[in-house]
Amino acid sequence: MNREQGRDILKRLNMKVTPKRLEVMCCLGSEPLYLSADEVWHRIKDRVDSIGLPTVYRILDELAEAGVITRIFLADRKQYYFLCANQDxxxxxxxxxxxxxxxxxxxxxxxxxxxxxxxxxxxxxxxxxxxxxxxxxxxxxxxxxxxxxxx
Amino acid sequence: MNREQGRDILKRLNMKVTPKRLEVMCCLGSEPLYLSADEVWHRIKDRVDSIGLPTVYRILDELAEAGVITRIFLADRKQYYFLCANQDxxxxxxxxxxxxxxxxxxxxxxxxxxxxxxxxxxxxxxxxxxxxxxxxxxxxxxxxxxxxxxx
DNA sequence: AATTAAATGAAAATTATTTTTATTTATACG
DNA sequence: CGTATAAATAAAAATAATTTTCATTTAATT
CATH class of the missing domain: 3.30.1490.190 (Ferric-uptake regulator, C-terminal dimerisarion domain)
Incomplete structure (x- = not known):
C-alpha cells in the first residue's frame, strides 16, 4: 500500500486526504501483520511531524467502520487491526x-x-x-x- | 442452566466446583443474552455472599478458554460472553x-x-x-x- | 479430620481507550 | 490563487476496563 492507493481509498470514502491518515494506512499496509493502535502509533509517531495516540485510535476506527481495515479478534481483550492488500x-x-x-x-x-x-x-x-x-x-x-x- | 448442569461441566473440565463459578454460569445461562464481565458481576455480587470483580474476570476467562462460554466480539472494544444452552x-x-x-x-x-x-x-x-x-x-x-x- | 493445591478477596496498579476544548488544515468555491 | 468552513488533530486530562499482588480461604483428596 503506497500513498497513491491510500489517497484513492480515502477519496472513494469521501474522507479528507490527510498526511496522518495516509501514514496510518501505509504503516498497516506495509506488512501482512496485525497491529494494535499503540503499535501503529509507535511506528509512525516520529514521522508525520508527530501524531497523537487518540488520532491513531480515531483513524483506525473510521477505517474499520468503512471496511478498509479488518479488526482482528484475540482472547487478550485488545483490539488489533489489519490492512489487507487485497481490497477487491x-x-x-x-x-x-x-x-x-x-x-x-x-x-x-x-x-x-x-x-x-x-x-x-x-x-x-x-x-x-x-x-x-x-x-x-x-x-x-x-x-x-x-x-x-x-x- | 441449573447448578446441577454447571457442576457436571466443571467436573468434566477438572475444575473445582465452587459456588462462585456456579453462580457465574447460572447467571450467564439464565438468558440467551451476551453480557460483559461487569454486567455479570452486578447481577450476582449480592448473592454468593459477595464476589469480587477480578474473580468474575478470572472465571469468565477460564470458561471461555475451556470452550464452555463463547466470546462475543463487537466493535466497541469490550469483551462480552455468552453461555449457550446447547453444549452438544x-x-x-x-x-x-x-x-x-x-x-x-x-x-x-x-x-x-x-x-x-x-x-x-x-x-x-x-x-x-x-x-x-x-x-x-x-x-x-x-x-x-x-x-x-x-x- | 488433616493436607494441599487451587480459588478468592481486597486494594492497588496498570493499561487501554475516550473525552474535551482549542487549534489547525484540507477542500470547495469564488 | 486567497478565503471560508467543516472536518481533523493536538494535548491534557479523565475514564473505564482489566490485571496484579499477596494474604486468606476453600474444595477435594487421603
Missing part, C-alpha cells in the same frame, strides 16, 4: 498466533445457507466475522518458525 | 445488535474446504471465530422491536 472482493483471513501474519482465504467461506437462514426467519444480517486462527506454514516448520517468529 | 455440537451464533439476544445457527457454517485449505498449505488451525451480526426477527418487527429492546 469479500473474503476472510487466517491469522497466525505465532508470528501475527495474516493470510487471505480465497473467498468468503460462509456456507450459502447461513445468511439466508437468518433472513428467512425474519431477522436482518448486517455483518459477519469469520477468522481462522492457527499457526502458519512457516511457523509450523521447526526452522522456518524461528526465522518467522518475531517475539 | 459445534455451531456458531447470530447476535442481535439491538437486544443482545444470541441465537444458534444450526451447524458450523464453515465451508468444508476452508480449514482444509490452510492445512494443505502446511499451516495448522487451532480455532475459528464465526459470528453473524444483525437485528433479530423480533427487533425487526416495529411492535416486537419495542418490546424486545432493552436499551
Amino acid at each position: 472482493h469479500h473474503h476472510h483471513h487466517f491469522v497466525c498466533e505465532s508470528c501475527r501474519r495474516v493470510e487471505d482465504l480465497g473467498q468468503c467461506a460462509l456456507g450459502e445457507g447461513t445468511l439466508d437462514a437468518v433472513q428467512r426467519s425474519g431477522g436482518r444480517v448486517t455483518s459477519h466475522i469469520l477468522q481462522i486462527n492457527g499457526v502458519c506454514a512457516t511457523c509450523s516448520t521447526p526452522r522456518g518458525g524461528a526465522a518467522c517468529r518475531t517475539k | 455440537h459445534h455451531h456458531h451464533h447470530f447476535v442481535c445488535e439491538s437486544c443482545r439476544r444470541v441465537e444458534d445457527l444450526g451447524q458450523c457454517a464453515l465451508g468444508e474446504g476452508t480449514l482444509d485449505a490452510v492445512q494443505r498449505s502446511g499451516g495448522r488451525v487451532t480455532s475459528h471465530i464465526l459470528q453473524i451480526n444483525g437485528v433479530c426477527a423480533t427487533c425487526s418487527t416495529p411492535r416486537g422491536g419495542a418490546a424486545c429492546r432493552t436499551k
